[in-house]
Amino acid sequence: MVEPSSSQQAFQAETPAQKRALSYSNTIHQLFTSVMQQKLPADRIIGEYFRLHKKHGSKDRRVIRESLFALFRWWGWIKQVHTSGQQDSSWFASLAIVAELEGHKWSQFSEAWREFANQSERFNLSAAAQTLSSVTDKCQYLQQQLKQASLTETQLLPDWFWQVTNVEQSQQLAIVEAMCSRPPIWGRAQTLSQQQLINSLLKDDVEAIASEFFDDAVSLGLKSINLNAISAYQRGELEIQDLGSQVIGQICQPQADENWWDTCSGAGGKTLQLRSLMLKKNPASIGSIISSDIRRKPLEELIKRAKRAGFNGISVAPWKSDALPVKAESFDGVLVDAPCSCTGTWRRNPDMRWLDNKDVVLAKHELQLDILTRSAKAVKPKGKLVYATCSLSPIENEQVVNAFLAANPEFELQTLQHPFTQEAVTMLTVWPQEANTDGMFVAKMLKR
Numbered sequence: 077m078v079e080p081s082s083s084q085q086a087f088q089a090e091t092p093a094q095k096r097a098l099s100y101s102n103t104i105h106q107l108f109t110s111v112m113q114q115k116l117p118a119d120r121i122i123g124e125y126f127r128l129h130k131k132h133g134s135k136d137r138r139v140i141r142e143s144l145f146a147l148f149r150w151w152g153w154i155k156q157v158h159t160s161g162q163q164d165s166s167w168f169a170s171l172a173i174v175a176e177l178e179g180h181k182w183s184q185f186s187e188a189w190r191e192f193a194n195q196s197e198r199f200n201l202s203a204a205a206q207t208l209s210s211v212t213d214k215c216q217y218l219q220q221q222l223k224q225a226s227l228t229e230t231q232l233l234p235d236w237f238w239q240v241t242n243v244e245q246s247q248q249l250a251i252v253e254a255m256c257s258r259p260p261i262w263g264r265a266q267t268l269s270q271q272q273l274i275n276s277l278l279k280d281d282v283e284a285i286a287s288e289f290f291d292d293a294v295s296l297g298l299k300s301i302n303l304n305a306i307s308a309y310q311r312g313e314l315e316i317q318d319l320g321s322q323v324i325g326q327i328c329q330p331q332a333d334e335n336w337w338d339t340c341s342g343a344g345g346k347t348l349q350l351r352s353l354m355l356k357k358n359p360a361s362i363g364s365i366i367s368s369d370i371r372r373k374p375l376e377e378l379i380k381r382a383k384r385a386g387f388n389g390i391s392v393a394p395w396k397s398d399a400l401p402v403k404a405e406s407f408d409g410v411l412v413d414a415p416c417s418c419t420g421t422w423r424r425n426p427d428m429r430w431l432d433n434k435d436v437v438l439a440k441h442e443l444q445l446d447i448l449t450r451s452a453k454a455v456k457p458k459g460k461l462v463y464a465t466c467s468l469s470p471i472e473n474e475q476v477v478n479a480f481l482a483a484n485p486e487f488e489l490q491t492l493q494h495p496f497t498q499e500a501v502t503m504l505t506v507w508p509q510e511a512n513t514d515g516m517f518v519a520k521m522l523k524r
């Protein structure tokens with residue numbers, strides 16, 4: 077971590093709000109610099125900071141966290157303002173601008189940041205005259221504030237994102253709009269019905285809304301929640317899983333008596349969904365799932381989560397995509413949720429779009445194809461093979477599936493109905509703007 081700079085001496089803070097605004101600014105600058113220099117996720121840096129600095133109350137944490145994430149969300153524009161890296165007038169301008177762009181409620185602090193910025197001749201910032209709801213409104217507001225800048229909406233995502241995604245121009249604005257807002261927290265009713273879960277959450281003062289797309293999905297809104305204070309979570313009746321990610325289990329459509337292999341299960345978000353879907357079809361389901369991953373820790377976490385839900389039928393088999401850890405040609409279904417660039421999760425991690433570069437998309441193609449090819453050997457005749465990623469790039473998606481199919485003609489693509497748009501497709505990309513989710517990709521193949 078870098079030491080906070082002594083901006084207090086350079087900028088005149090007289091009122092209590094100005095003093096507080098300077099103190100927040102120091103902390104946010106320290107965290108921002110750490111993320112950029114160490115190239116580590118902002119979530120991790122901020123989590124570690126709050127663990128070590130217990131003095132911050134919940135309001136302080138909110139101002140610091142939301143301002144930090146906002147800087148990354150709007151960095152495509154802000155980097156044209158804050159060019160020095162120092163805690164100078166351009167830094168205060170950046171803080172004031174992102175508070176305005178996000179409509180943050182702490183106007184006493186954003187006013188102070190604006191006053192500090194305006195002490196320099198470079199800036200003459202004013203608050204927005206009205207609520208800025210669209211990215212285009214925001215672009216126009218900022219362009220008026222910064223006459224020398226040349227701003228466009230597509231700058232809010234790195235150039236290389238547009239190069240690796242083949243997005244039609246008519247769709248670009250909708251994608252930027254989604255990528256510059258946060259999706260809600262999505263949950264899944266794991267052992268209860270959707271309505272039973274909503275009723276149970278209400279008792280813990282959490283208002284959940286039923287998803288119109290899946291009868292076990294609920295939106296828990298945008299406010300951060302303390303899961304440990306929610307009884308449905310403690311009893312394993314609720315799992316947190318983005319709605320885009322839930323598409324994958326729905327496409328797998330496991331039958332109650334099937335056996336599945338989840339080859340890159342991580343901590344088992346999708347394993348648990350598969351088992352829940354089996355048990356909802358038949359509470360006496362004799363189906364089973366074997367979950368594998370290169371990392372052992374998440375597999376331990378998966379066992380705990382399965383126990384919390386009271387799920388039988390789940391076991392783990394670590395592997396590192398070498399020799400099969402399971403019996404060949406023995407599974408009704410194999411799910412390959414492959415490691416990828418995670419560009420589809422940028423709404424929740426806006427810093428990653430600036431920390432990563434094009435290489436993250438180009439680097440995993442061979443590994444993805446290798447994992448898919450090896451995993452496919454476990455599918456039995458007439459069995460299903462599902463390939464998924466949370467990438468929005470055809471390089472990690474369609475190109476991997478096409479290369480696999482060319483070398484493995486015994487598999488054929490199945491036509492799918494996109495659950496949000498109802499389109500019939502063979503390769504399904506969930507775009508974040510379709511249903512307020514993360515982005516995902518899925519293709520389902522059948523073994524002849």
Ligand SMILES: C[S@@+](CC[C@H](N)C(=O)[O-])C[C@H]1O[C@@H](n2cnc3c(N)ncnc32)[C@H](O)[C@@H]1O
Nearest residue numbers: 340341342344345346369370396397413414415
């Ligand atoms: C997209 S994540 C899986 C997320 C998980 N399925 C879920 O729903 O929460 C990809 C996983 O692949 C694992 N992985 C990476 N390389 C691997 C390899 N060579 N063999 C097996 N698993 C691997 C990672 O550890 C990571 O947990």
